[in-house]
Amino acid sequence: MNHVKQSKRTTIYDLAELAGTSASAVSAVLNGNWKKRRISSQLADKIMKIAEEQGYALNMQASLLRREKSHIIGMIVPKYDNRYFGSIVELFEDMARERGLFPIITCTRRDPELEMEAARTMLSYQVECLIATGATDPDRITEMCTGAGVRSLNLDLPGALAPSVISDNFAGARELTRRILMNCDERLGKKGPLLFIGGRGSDHNTSERIRGFRQAHADFGLPVEEDHILACGYAPEKAERALDDLALKGNALAYGMFVNSTISLEGVIRWIRRSGRLDDRDLVLGCFDWDPFVSLLGNGIEMVRQNVPGMLHKVFEMIESGASKPEVIQVPPLML
Amino acid sequence: MNHVKQSKRTTIYDLAELAGTSASAVSAVLNGNWKKRRISSQLADKIMKIAEEQGYALNMQASLLRREKSHIIGMIVPKYDNRYFGSIVELFEDMARERGLFPIITCTRRDPELEMEAARTMLSYQVECLIATGATDPDRITEMCTGAGVRSLNLDLPGALAPSVISDNFAGARELTRRILMNCDERLGKKGPLLFIGGRGSDHNTSERIRGFRQAHADFGLPVEEDHILACGYAPEKAERALDDLALKGNALAYGMFVNSTISLEGVIRWIRRSGRLDDRDLVLGCFDWDPFVSLLGNGIEMVRQNVPGMLHKVFEMIESGASKPEVIQVPPLML
DNA sequence: AATTCTTGCTTCATCGATTGAGCAAGCTAG
DNA sequence: CTAGCTTGCTCAATCGATGAAGCAAGAATT
Secondary structure (H helix, E strand, O other): OOOOOOOOOOOHHHHHHHHOOOHHHHHHHHOOOOOOOOOOHHHHHHHHHHHHHHOOOOOHHHHHHHOOOOOEEEEEEOOOOOHHHHHHHHHHHHHHHHOOOEEEEEEOOOOHHHHHHHHHHHHHOOOOEEEEEOOOOHHHHHHHHHHOOOEEEEEOOOOOOOOEEEEOHHHHHHHHHHHHHHHHHHHHOOOOOOEEEOEEOOOHHHHHHHHHHHHHHHHOOOOOOHHHEEOEEOOHHHHHHHHHHHHHOOOOOOOEEEEOOHHHHHHHHHHHHHHOOOOOOOOEEEEEEOOHHHHHHOOOOEEEEOOHHHHHHHHHHHHHHOOOOOOEEEEOOEEO | OOOOOOOOOOOHHHHHHHHOOOHHHHHHHHOOOOOOOOOOHHHHHHHHHHHHHHOOOOOHHHHHHHOOOOOEEEEEEOOOOOHHHHHHHHHHHHHHHHOOOEEEEEEOOOOHHHHHHHHHHHHHOOOOEEEEEOOOOHHHHHHHHHHOOOEEEEEOOOOOOOOEEEEOHHHHHHHHHHHHHHHHHHHHOOOOOOEEEOEEOOOHHHHHHHHHHHHHHHHOOOOOOHHHEEOEEOOHHHHHHHHHHHHHOOOOOOOEEEEOOHHHHHHHHHHHHHHOOOOOOOOEEEEEEOOHHHHHHOOOOEEEEOOHHHHHHHHHHHHHHOOOOOOEEEEOOEEO
């Protein structure tokens, strides 16, 4: 191997010296516009060969500093621990690359301070556009981006200052609730009011889903029990604790539950197992989100799958069209 | 809002002009070493205030170009669609940030060409170190990094040219196999040889797990049926197809299966559901990997949870110690 | 009073790639 | 034979942040 460069990384100046030419010729050849710059194909070949031999890698920092556009696109995402965000991230990377963009993604654990810090860091890296997925405080992020002249978009949770692409939570929740009620009727012979658990009462998705939940009850002429609406947060333990508290209060539990995310569902199932008082044969569940194992092993747990490809297509459509006025685009989820 | 900068992003030169001082004073103040550079605290305060007002964000490209170290650490990862890689990525980001490093992560879908391209891009971004997680061809990546004077480490799958941190696949698989066999005995009253499904025969993890699988059979004095070892790849559909093929050949199926990943398990369970010939009450399953829903709903599916925090601690230990000789560190998985 | 020290800055080269401007040699047209 | 064009390159400024070196003014020391 003759491409050992133990000390420093190879630069276009090194290549220029080896090829007996100038750095600007090397640059032109390596970034592909040598035709435009009237470099002979012989010299181009020679430079390419030497670059290959030396294992040359562009210094992106230098390149980006000089260029006007970075072609970097950023995304912040709350967690990687469920299929919904996992597939968002995976597809986002793919679609970004297809469009010649370099995706950088970071996980902010639903922590508003981390969100801001991550957004600031992304601005430092000169992102051209920032997608805030499920952000706790999307508008603060948008303000920050706007101040730096960078576009931002909201995904999953809407904001008031930038375009937002979200699921149609109301319609999805209404249909999911309807199905859970039907299942209750079929399997248990009773159509009681359901329990709602998971999510944050303050976030748009949760409140829209609660609205759909109420609407579906109204559709059947059923009341909603107010103390059976438990927007206790997203972590599994929070769902477990909320159910414990309710049981302690001596409240009769519902026959069916609307669970607001797979993460909350984890807590719910753990609670069912632990409490021993209810078998899942006595209890009908539905979950606003999808997981392959729940859907295969969950014994009739109804699931709503959010339309990730649909949402991301909308996102890139807006990026490409340059839209920046704050409108909310709702994508219908897939009912399985 | 007086920080409108519609045209261009604010630079230290803009701040310097506004503060009536020089760019280097601004730089010194903003990156915190103004004491060392003997800037008065009055000027420092003034600059800080102006920077705040203007919503200044560092141009990382310019900063990194100048500095010797980038503090960027890269990771490539095959997929985001299971808990194992999800938790690796999430914890990696956390641990990197704790150490003042900026993590960049990209998903390469088990595609060797994408792996190389991603690695090259990361080198362009001046990563100080690259972690190749579950890479198809880790040694090519290591060679490329070495050529650029960048350290690399392998995680999950080992390579011959760089340090590797992996699970103790042999011991884990042996124990998992033992448990599946015991479960067969207990639940079905028979201790037949098991079927092995999932993974790539060519990868180290799969072959070590097959070795552990064989060893556990030998421990019980059981034979292993060679055509029941199906290293058919990782995708769910591949597992489904492999089981179809086996069934077509008219082979009697085993009472129990060792499934090599949650992704393969998805296919296996789908096949069981679809084929209808076997109920999961007639079949004992175990899976080398962990998923919360399988563990809660899987009705006795035995799981091995790889020790992600343990592995990542080892990884950062090696990064910090500067180790670069190719040794394989095995971390015992957690038996649940 | 002359020298040295300290304080608080500024100047300028530098990192590596990009690109407008320019230049020399060869070719063509008049 | 000379003005003008084409070809194939090189030069040098530039992007924004950094930090070594330097400089001026005041304080302390001899």
